[in-house]
Amino acid sequence: MTTPGSSAMPAGQASVENMFQSILSLLQQSARQQDIAELKNECSELRQANVSLERQVREGSLTNGHGHRTPGFMTPAAPSSPQLRAKSPFLTPAIPASISSLSTTQVHHPSPLGDNVLQSFSYGNRDIPGFYVVIPAGGAGTRLWPLSREGHPKFLLDLTLKGRSLIQATWDRLLPLTSAARTTIVAGPSHVKSIGEQLPDLLPENLFCEPGPKDSMAAIGLAAAILARRDPDAVIGSFAADHMISGDEAFLSGVAEAVEVARNDYLVTIGIAPSHPSTGFGYIRLGEKLLLNEAPNARLVESFKEKPDARTAAAYMSTGRYRWNAGMFVTKAAFLLRLLKEYRPEMAEGLEKIGEVWDNVTKRQAVLDEIWPSLEKIPIDNAVAEPAAAEGRVAVVPATFGWDDVGDFSSLTDLLPAEANQPRILGDSSLVLTDQVAGGIVVPGSGRLISCLGVDDLVIVDMPDCLLVTTRARSQEVKRIVKKAKDAGWKQLL
Template identity: 75%
Template sequence: MSFSRPVAYPLAHQAPSGANLESMFNQIMEVVLESRAEIAELRQECTELRQATLSLERQVREGIVAVQMRSHHIGTPVSATPTPSSPQLHAKSPFLSSHSIPTLAAPPFAHVPSPLGNGVTSYPFGHTREIPGFYVVIPAGGAGTRLWPLSREDHPKFLLDVTLQGRSLIQATWDRLLPLSGADRLTVVAGPAHVRSIHEQLPDLMSHNLFCEPSPKDSMAAIGLAAAILAQRDPDAVIGSFAADHMISGNDAFLSAVTEAVQVAHKGYLVTIGIAPSHPSTGFGYVRLGEKLGIPEAPNARLVSSFKEKPDARTAAAYIASGSYRWNAGMFVTKAAFFLELLKEYQPELEEGLTKVAAVWDDETRRSKMLEEVWPDLEKIAIDHAVAEPAALEGRVAVVPATFGWDDVGDFSSIAELLPAEANQPRILGDGGLVLTEQVAGGIIIPGSGRLIACLGVDDLVIVDMPDTLLVTTRARSQEVKRLVKKAKDAGWRRLL
């Protein structure tokens, strides 16, 4: 834009006439209006460019998956890891009526292999996959605001069946980790609003292994609470923290990576599992790989050189091209006692408070009193910022590169990629009989209200039709849905959140 248009000012010794002043004003207003128009055009161009970039990224990803699946059908070896099995069906999707889930076999959650995955050594399992002294921690928190109105505060995304497999995300997480620890060493950290639903969905979860935090304090407090309690029960415990709301394909590769991480943890490291990136995502954090540790029991393990925040598209592409980066999925394995040592060093007040709570945890009366006294003052901070990043700078964090498929199911665009659909058709989560489309490509439609949804000539839309709320956006803007949640809260629609 330019502000160089000349403006004719009268000579200093001349008194400006009314006509001259009016002419000057009109010229100035003309410049201002043109500038506003140019700014509006630039904003529109930026929006279109962002949408085009996201759409191109999605098309490239889907194209690679299609090639991979075609190769599989014609018998060409494919390096994708197998899809984990889905055990017996329990409760159906909680946001749809019992008759609305179609009899539909969802295709495998296709993992697009990364060139970084080459050369990873498989871990040699013995007769059993159970790891002695290993405790699983599943933090089940968050409201999933980017999946509103499908996900609500009292029924977050980890309780939802988003793949039509008959299992919610937390049930699938339980199924995946159970072979490593057994039910007696599998624990969940959750808020009071979700305790009942978790027990309903995980009937084999032992009551003393469900740790209820009074209020959300981010991942550090949740995982730290579990670590402190488990250290009291077993001073030699090795813990592994795995989010309740992630999708994983390739069960063998996942279990192999966790088993290898446990071996590294015994050497005195905080260990994360690095996911082989399939595309230059701007929605995930990254781990930079350092030198190999040379541990015979863990041939793939490396030091973590550094953690990187979510990058822009150009930086993410550079990360992928370098071959030295992995996605940070927030999976951590370590000795409980060592973890508390790190916490005491980097966040002493947080460690002191959690240790006090853990010391009286088995006495319900004393526990309630201690939580009232300590919990409100605990710092709200993520585990990456509290412990992992500072420890990595001192060479105390390791990473096990892995090849299994992973997605944090962070928005409706992610869900769409997990659902079956014919070519150039929208994905449908729910009863397909409630959706009519004509010349509609891409997108995702969730018919949760029972009424018919008809679409004509629209592409890549997200339509979530719940009994009390209707959301319409685009896949390119699906990461921004949480902004609507804030607006709804500010506008007084708290009951819908």
């Protein structure tokens, strides 16, 4: 019983207060649920947008806001494949090797990857008279082991599953500027048969077999010595067999401009606009413009830089005066031999002796056996490019195309398409099951099922005879495992 003046609340008023509290609580809970629902809806829309974006990138339909296709490194332009989808990166001779050349109606748009002031170099007829292509095809690609082996290196593999190997794609890409009669390949004895099977249009006399690996100077110098004998005015362009290019029109334009510069007695390289401060590539420092009417973008090379650390690479990018060194060189064959005679006279003398007898099959082998083992093993950069640059004899054409040397599984991962929050798969995707797995790459090469649960950014290469498991962050170090396998007696797997 309450007394007069008591603060006790009447029963009816208490029940009304409780009711309002309940209503307020329900409203707050409803608001929270609505917020959560809206958040979930936004997340769902973002996921759908991301999937759509990745699909556009894979299909090459993404534009940069100005109506130009974005080149990027996700989907390098490659020839269409005669088959819908290859199930393995290992090609067989049964795959048709000839495809139609690029349409002449395509238009080149400078890429945002490059220098904004670059002009689109106008070259009339695609075929450049007197221009010879040299494709050095060497190396085992040890950082892509066990996918790439000494007997079947990465340039023989179809790393985009489009039905063409890297060397076939290189051949296809350069053919519009030259012809099969002026396209040559330098390779070792163990790869001659496979190259011939993959490139049936390659003339036998244009496949130069080097007795043993002597690095890029000997390989390119051998081709220069042979071609200078066949055509004293030959302009040669050296392009690695195992690189990927996106933006074929920009590539062809850059090479054509480099040929014009080379005719003025320069050793010309093509500088790739860096997309990130890479520590895995060498760099070129741009010098003054050459001011050649026929080559508006060409500059002198001020210097070549070795692979830098991360801080130095970032400093290079901030200046805007550096390009990646992709090892592409264009020059007169006779001019290259002249440079070599100045900086490496013994090597030049040996290569010219080989060139003199190369097309005489009865004399070739004896001269090779005598001279080749004594040739210096040295890259073209160290042998002639660096000293010639110091004397103002090396030029660079800044590139406006995307490029990657596919040097390890991490870079290969970036070049393959993938579903949202899924690893890239090089091979038959039905052989890979994943749950809560993001990033990384899986190569199902053994034919058995690979299942992954709750792991991110792994590299899993499952071959019939061995298995590699590492992380993308350590993929540059795969060659260490290759060395250990060799030391442990597993040479048959290398």
